[in-house]
Amino acid sequence: xxxxxxxxxxxxxxxxxxxxxxxxxxxxxxxxxxQSAFPARDARLIVLAVDEAVTNIMEHAYEEKRKDHLDIEMxxxxxxxxxxxxxRDSGKRFNPDEIQGLDIEEHVREGRKNGLxxxxxxxxxxxxxxxxxxxxxxxxxxxxxxxGKTEKPGRPAG
Amino acid sequence: xSNEFSIGRQNAPNGVAILGxxxxxxxxxxxxxxxxxxxxxxxxxxxxxxxxAGVDYISSAGAGVFIGxxxxxxxxxxxxxLLRPTESVQEVFDLLGLSQIFTIAKDPNAALAAF
Numbered sequence: 001x002x003x004x005x006x007x008x009x010x011x012x013x014x015x016x017x018x019x020x021x022x023x024x025x026x027x028x029x030x031x032x033x034x035q036s037a038f039p040a041r042d043a044r045l046i047v048l049a050v051d052e053a054v055t056n057i058m059e060h061a062y063e064e065k066r067k068d069h070l071d072i073e074m075x076x077x078x079x080x081x082x083x084x085x086x087x088r089d090s091g092k093r094f095n096p097d098e099i100q101g102l103d104i105e106e107h108v109r110e111g112r113k114n115g116l117x118x119x120x121x122x123x124x125x126x127x128x129x130x131x132x133x134x135x136x137x138x139x140x141x142x143x144x145x146x147x148g149k150t151e152k153p154g155r156p157a158g
Numbered sequence: 159x160s161n162e163f164s165i166g167r168q169n170a171p172n173g174v175a176i177l178g179x180x181x182x183x184x185x186x187x188x189x190x191x192x193x194x195x196x197x198x199x200x201x202x203x204x205x206x207x208x209x210x211a212g213v214d215y216i217s218s219a220g221a222g223v224f225i226g227x228x229x230x231x232x233x234x235x236x237x238x239x240l241l242r243p244t245e246s247v248q249e250v251f252d253l254l255g256l257s258q259i260f261t262i263a264k265d266p267n268a269a270l271a272a273f
């Protein structure tokens with residue numbers, strides 16, 4: 001973890017694309033949000049949102065080989081009121097925007113489990129965005145603000 | 159934090175099985191719970207209580223185990239009851255809307271009486 005120029009905190013880690021490393025990721029997120037101004041509940045949910053994002057990538061981006069890695073960069077703003085995480089991988093393209101909203105009753109009725117993670121990411125974080133560079137890298141960015149963001153341009157309703 | 163995970167089983171009256179789960183229920187550990195529940199189904203047991211008092215953390219992978227199990231239980235006139243979830247686990251159930259769908263019990267007697 002390092003202090004950055006404007007007084008914020010940056011923490012980066014690289015983890016193999018294997019779910020056995022999820023606990024390590026959660027610990028890293030916890031170490032950052034514990035320095036933030038987020039209430040305890042929001043801090044827990046940020047850990048969950050990052051876990052869900054990383055899990056999705058581990059399970060979808062590298063379905064056939066688990067030898068690659070994910071790069072995770074977290075930045076806590078100087079006022080400790082904004083948490084940003086960027087997760088980069090070079091696996092299969094996966095855009096969370098392509099997953100439709102969740103009807104939990106239908107999910108339970110059909111015994112379906114897919115889409116829950118993305119639903120949680122969107123519900124917890126104030127901004128979720130995705131960039132894809134063909135054959136190079138995917139980049140998932142999530143941001144959460146203490147107290148929420150008053151303006152959420154570009155976010156779909158519901 | 160560690161990723162230690164364990165599942166214990168107790169038999170209760172009226173064909174109920176109680177699974178006591180400890181640790182983190184995430185995408186790395188959920189399959190163990192799934193296997194334990196599938197094992198109960200193979201024994202013809204569809205009345206299941208999952209004691210979550212020892213679960214520090216749950217992600218959607220863990221919640222998905224219960225979603226996958228519920229319909230099988232109810233199709234066999236049973237149920238899967240979630241017993242004393244911790245605050246953080248309850249938060250995840252609330253976010254997913256599962257608190258309205260699953261029976262959540264605060265103590266073992268209430269769980270056993272819910273069938």
